[in-house]
Amino acid sequence: MPPTSEALTAERILEATEEVLRRHGPAKATVVDVARALGVSHGTVYRHFRTKAALREAVTKRWLDRTAEALSGIVDETDRDPETRLRGWLAGLFAAKRRKAGADPELFATYSVLATGLGGVVSDHLAELTGQLTRIIQAGVDTGVFATSDPGTAATAVFQATGRFHDPGYAKEWERPGAQAEFEAVVDLLVRGLRG
Amino acid sequence: MPPTSEALTAERILEATEEVLRRHGPAKATVVDVARALGVSHGTVYRHFRTKAALREAVTKRWLDRTAEALSGIVDETDRDPETRLRGWLAGLFAAKRRKAGADPELFATYSVLATGLGGVVSDHLAELTGQLTRIIQAGVDTGVFATSDPGTAATAVFQATGRFHDPGYAKEWERPGAQAEFEAVVDLLVRGLRG
Structure with missing residues (x-):
């Protein structure tokens, strides 16, 4: 104490x-x-x-922010090309979620329950992550490697299409053999789609 | 009676x-x-x-088979080009799931619960659907519109990347405004990725 x-x-x-x-x-x-x-x-x-509710909201926000902060570093690695950053960001998100779920499943389940009741905190978090993705995709458009007319819509599509690899509802699937290969196949397809 | x-x-x-x-x-x-x-x-x-278990398994299989049978017609429309069939198949799956969930939410929830306990029936169903997708993607490769070396892996990636639009766990999201536009953005990106 x-x-x-x-x-x-x-x-x-x-x-x-x-x-x-x-x-x-x-x-x-x-x-x-x-x-x-x-x-x-x-x-x-x-x-x-x-209030107890305010404390729960703040601790859940802190838990979600930790993931967002770790990933924001990848967004700012402007010396790396946008495709590498996009792959690194998605792999970083999957690895962080898998690590959290695997290392401390009770705490992961606890935060999943808390987050369910905190729509505003979760939607802010998802907007933060999608915003980071938008910046990477915009950088790819600016340098001519990605061809999309709407980086924000593309970022939402990439985030939703990789949901299986970050949505807590799929946590049980993440330790299955083949999960990493499946993740890479989805990312490859999306990156090819962004190249246009 | x-x-x-x-x-x-x-x-x-x-x-x-x-x-x-x-x-x-x-x-x-x-x-x-x-x-x-x-x-x-x-x-x-x-x-x-x-047994009661055998009856439950059979009725759940019948429910899942109805979706798979409706979609198999699209796979066999060989007079339509593979990209149109792929889009039609994915839209058909989303529409069927949304209709089932919206028209009779209690029955949809009931089958979701039953399916959770019937791993074998569900994995057969998912293999059937992924097999249908593989045939469409293979047809696209054969006619030169899709460029993938492994249609089976690509089919799994497409199926998993569109999970938000057919996995019962997301049923609440399907009636949100914007869900159809989000679905189309994901499909566009995947189709572009398959074209390579």
Whole structure:
């Protein structure tokens, strides 16, 4: 238990909340559990997050943001050609999801349940990811490797067409032998389609 | 209630089973309900289907086969070019699934539940559909409109990339405004990818 004298930041509360969710699951985890893990009163937690719902939303957003932040680095690798970045981004998303689901299936399932009830947080996350894809495809159009009149629509199509490899509903499929080869066949077809 | 003197075929039992499933749902429907709907004893039903599990498997297979049979007609329209057939086949699958889910959501949900427990029936169905797609793509390769070295792998990629538009887990998305346009954007990209 960390010393209470240490400044209690929102980030420390969210770390503790994730640990409580990992241990108790989404149905049983309470603000009192989070306060106990931090050695503070639940009033102290409520000073940072006004409701249990706000705390759940913030911890889910943090979980989703981690994936988006890791991928944003690939978008900005402007010294690499757009096709390589597109393949790297899609492979990075699949690998991150597979790693999260495989390394800690309970926490992955917990966040999948929480996300289901948080439409706004999820749609912001999907818009962020599709926006990153749009920037890569736009870069490909600018350099003449991709031929599409509407990079935003193409980005949504690529994201939806690869849903099997990032949508949590398919998590059980990701460890099947052949999943990686199937992923690569879909990506190859999409990249050829973008080249036009 | 049909007269009991009429010959009791397996098909009539399956029709009655579907009706019982529609009314009672998968958890409550029993062989006795099916026999009662037909005006026969449950022993008579068991002479055609040895167990309740066998009856459920047969009725689920019949439901899945209806979709596959409707689509097989498109595969055989050899007077139409393969790209048109491919687009028609994918649009036909999406339309059939959307119609089934929209017209009778309870029965659609019931079959989705039944199918989850019948891995073999489902994998046969998916192999049948992917086989149909393979034949269309092979025809495209033969006539020079598609450029792929492995039509079977390409068919699996096309089927998986369009999963959002036929996997029952996405049924709620199918009535959203924009779903049809999103479907068409994915298909356009895949067709361009197959042209190579």
